[in-house]
Amino acid sequence: MAAPRFSALPAAALKRVPLGGLEAIYHVSSGITHLLAEPVPDLLDALARLEPGRFVTAAQVLALVAERFDIVGDDPGEAPEAVVSERLSELGALGLVTIVTDA
Amino acid sequence: MTDGWSVARALTDPGSVAGLDATGWTHLLSAARALSLIGTLAEALADSPVPPGVARVLADVRQSNVTGQRQALWEAKCASMALTGYPGRVVLLKGTAFVAAGYDAALGRSIGDLDILVEHAGLDQVEALLLKAGWEWVKPDPYDDAYYRQWMHELPPLIHAERDRMIDVHHTILPLTAKPKPDAAALIAAARVLPSGLYVLSPADIICHAAAHLIADGDMSGGMRNLWDIDRLVRQFVVEEPGFSDTLAERAKLHGLTDAVGRALRLTQRLFGTPIVFRLKPQSRVVTAQSGHGLRLSPENEKQVTASDALFLRRITAVDGWGRKTRKLTRQAFYMRSHLLRMPPAMLARHLWTKWRKGHRG
């Protein structure tokens, strides 16, 4: 199976407010509020800066945020893009990003 | 008039509220709330001049409508995501279906649990997928569980641990103990797909489902809202669906629900002036009549039907200006009736006995 690719929701789909070091995110279509710690808001920012409708892989997202974050896996052997992919998949399950998995 | 009839009149003729005084409004709002029609009333009166205090109450209700329908659609989406690996059709039922399909009946409709229909053979897989996606059993009681699985038309209710929302997974639209046996496979086969990939019942089957609920399920406490659904749906389908009357008659017959649909349509006609699209007796011959025509029945049938229709109507409109269910004798009769309809008496006795023995409240 090919690697999943990710895309931001339309800007109007989320309301985001920084609260101290965290970020409160209101997801309009579910009415659910999420409280996210870094680097998750930065992952959303990175996706949101791309042109609308463009899907990118976790490795590409990692490259976009690499300047600001030194993302490492829990295990020494775990690849950083696997960490990013996992976080983005969680966001996808919450409906906060769009995921496609090519056949 | 301080009962359900005043709610029916306000819904069908919003101008009729113009003369209400404070007491009249108070009673109307309480009765509408008790009938689960306050959301619908708020939308119906959205453009009518109302006193300021009433306007504030109705604005709150409209806000709740928006939130409730958004949550319902999201819940349907969550179920759809959870069931991605299920190859069969997932059919939305009741309020969520109306909203998802954009039917007029969705306007102001309150929505509780998410109800879906899947084929019987798919139940195990659907159940497993939902459990995997975070839904849990509401009551982990082996007796109740066995009871549901043996006799009901749905799985025991599941609740999502994080979102605290219930889902009812049906494999047909009436309890297996009810006399009519709707053709579940035909319901699913005729369902219509929505852009989301979820399905809703075909227009005629939606009416059959609503009618089945009204006649054969529950203690009728949601009866008036159910009839309002039917009124809105019929008015829309008559215009938008070619041959709707004939199709409805055929489908009602197929599902064994000709009497139920006939009854429901007579009641909506009486309460809301719904156009008559369906004639069931004496020969189940279909006619399309214009609004305002009465039903023509054989004299002996007419007498019988009129009497029991009147009983239904009394029960359905039985609410007072404090939102209390009134006319207790009629209610009691229906309560017994609903139990008898759901379960043959011996089974009912066994069910209650098992409950008592286990120390349940009843």
Add this chain to the structure above:
Amino acid sequence: MRHSCSITVGPARFRIGSDWRAPVDQLRALYQDYPQDEGVPDFTVRLQATSSIRRLIKPQVAIAGDFTLPDAAPLPLEQGLLAAEMAMNLQMALGWRRHLLLHASAVSRNGRAVIMTGVSGAGKSTLSALLGERGWRFLGDEFVLLDPDTGMIAPFPRPVSLKNTAIAAMEREVDDESRFGPVMHDTPKGTIRHLRPRTEAVELMTRETRPALLLFPRFGYPRAVRRVDEAESFVRLTQASTNYVALGERGFDALTGFVRAMSACAIDYADGEEGVEMVERLWSEQGGKVGERAAAA
């Protein structure tokens, strides 16, 4: 119904119907300072017999109304006043949409409010009652109503529901027996007695005030003060709100705006006197200042 009355508290009008006279008479007395005119109510509450025989024999009050909970246990008739209060709270908690509702108490001074929130038993109710007797305007001991459009607090100064030891404490504080309701023993919450707020608090209850200081008090612990950051305040207040989810985006805007404009502290205090003193001190250190900032924003 046989007996009924109408009561307005802050922006909400209630219609209360009862199968018995006593609870209605008690309500009329307890709410004698409040408007009792009969317009279209926001909420209807019903105190009804659990069965027709139970209206007369060992009467039990079932709590009903526009909004009900399926498993609300009935109360004996002697606790009918409590049943009415619980039912009114329930209507607000489940039905109110014009404000973001916070389960909190509040008092204000110079048009700047202190909001105190915490779990039941944390002392927020008694603390607000004490402050209300000592130069602060009492805004409510149960719900704080935050206007999503303006960020202002609408007072909801219902009679204070005093529990157990707080009853004696307030009886010492208030030198006017007529402000107290009947003593109700053996309720689900122990002994309960209501205290009518000072007349000024009721007279001013339509006048909104600006929130300035958010406190999370805990009664019965050694004295301590801890700053609470915005995210923690936000999470704790979403849990203290009964209609945050129901308000959707308006609730989100209101609450994020609220915690960002507010100075917030968790305070532990050993007794009421210490609690009053700590609120006064935090107020003079931070409340006024933060209030000015919020007003300017």
